[in-house]
Amino acid sequence: MREPTFLVLAALADGPRHGYGVIQEVETISKGRVRLRAGTLYAALDRLTADGLVRREREEVVAGRLRRYYELTDEGAVALAAQADRLRANAEEASRRLLTRTRSVTPGRAGTALAGGAA
Amino acid sequence: MREPTFLVLAALADGPRHGYGVIQEVETISKGRVRLRAGTLYAALDRLTADGLVRREREEVVAGRLRRYYELTDEGAVALAAQADRLRANAEEASRRLLTRTRSVTPGRAGTALAGGAA
DNA sequence: CTGTATATACCGATGGCCGATATATGGGGC
DNA sequence: GCCCCATATATCGGCCATCGGTATATACAG
Known part of the structure; x- marks a missing residue:
């Protein structure tokens, strides 16, 4: 599961959204860092649906535009929680x-390493 | 940057290791979940070296076998720290x-959702 | 001899994603 | 009227990190 897929699941974690709404929510979640392409989004939704992690919730027409809503299945919620745990564990391990590394550098390189670490 | 690449950087975070040692350390870091293929490892090391995040540190012969050691550059440490922050942020957001989601389910589905959440 | 472990290296296939295109509706500005 | 932008769904070719595998070599155990 790569980041875009993870973020799609996260965007659906607290309730149903339509496709384009997922794009917007992922951008919010990632603080503008990730903007899903339609190609990525719909491929991911199709895949997640086929895998049983997401399902279609409803359709509605708003201002002449069809909106297709998706929601997380219970299985999807479990998968998302598990992946979040893995990401957290990886992040903590790397940080530790x-x-x-910072503490073990030789005195000659301490200045450089500290400067890098502060970035 | 995908998980295998991230874990390679993490395995080098606290000091130089030779290729095969990285494979073993990644397996430790990931609690046995991830076992890097040689194809993945050496491609990643080549790529990371080309990108300036990793460099060759030294070579030595142990028991008739050549060991090629790699270490993180300062730039690599910065990149690893940044990615760890991103992973942590993503994980926390999803968990939140x-x-x-658990709190907003209808009473009829509360039992199921809680059971799923406990997994 | 075979099998396993250690150690580096290489390769074809796969699949998730990028970047792009397409279609449709609605609204605003000229 | 036209054009542009935003909203909304859909599709597609190409890319590349990774998987799964193979290869070679040394060393050790049975």
């Missing part, structure tokens, strides 16, 4: 090791 | 929204 970087801490060790 | 899943919390909201």
Whole structure:
């Protein structure tokens, strides 16, 4: 599961959204860092639906435009929670090791390493 | 940056390791979940080296076998820290929204959702 | 001898994603 | 009227990191 797929699940975590709404929510979640392409979004929704992690919830027409709503299944919620745990564990492990790295550098390189670590 | 690449950087975070040692360390970091293929490892090391995040540190022969050591550059440490932050933010955001999901389910489905959430 | 472990290297196939295009409706500005 | 932008769904070719596998070599155990 790559980041775009993860973010799609996260965008659906607290309730149903239509496709384009997922794009907007992912952009919010990622603080503008990730803007899903339609190609990525619909392929991911199709895949997640086929895998049973997402299902179509309803359709409605708003201002002449069809909106197709999707929601997370219970299985999808479990998968999302599990992936979040994995990401958190990876992040914490990497951060812990970087801490060790800063402390173990030789005096000659301490200045450089500290400067880098502060970035 | 995908998980295997991230874990390679993490395995090098606290000091130099040779290729095969990285494979073993990644397996430790990921609690046995991830076992890098040689194809993945060396492609990643080549790529990361080309990108300036990793460099060759030294070579040595142990018991008739050549070991090629790699280490993180300062730039690599910065990139790893940044990615760890992103992963952490994503994980926390997803977990927060899943919390909201559990609380917003209808009474009829509360039992099921809670059971799923406990997994 | 075979099998396993250690160690580096290479390769074809796969699939998720990028970047793009297409269609449709609605609204605003000229 | 036209054009542009936003909203909304859909499709597609190309890319590339990774998977799964193979290869070679040394060393050790049975």
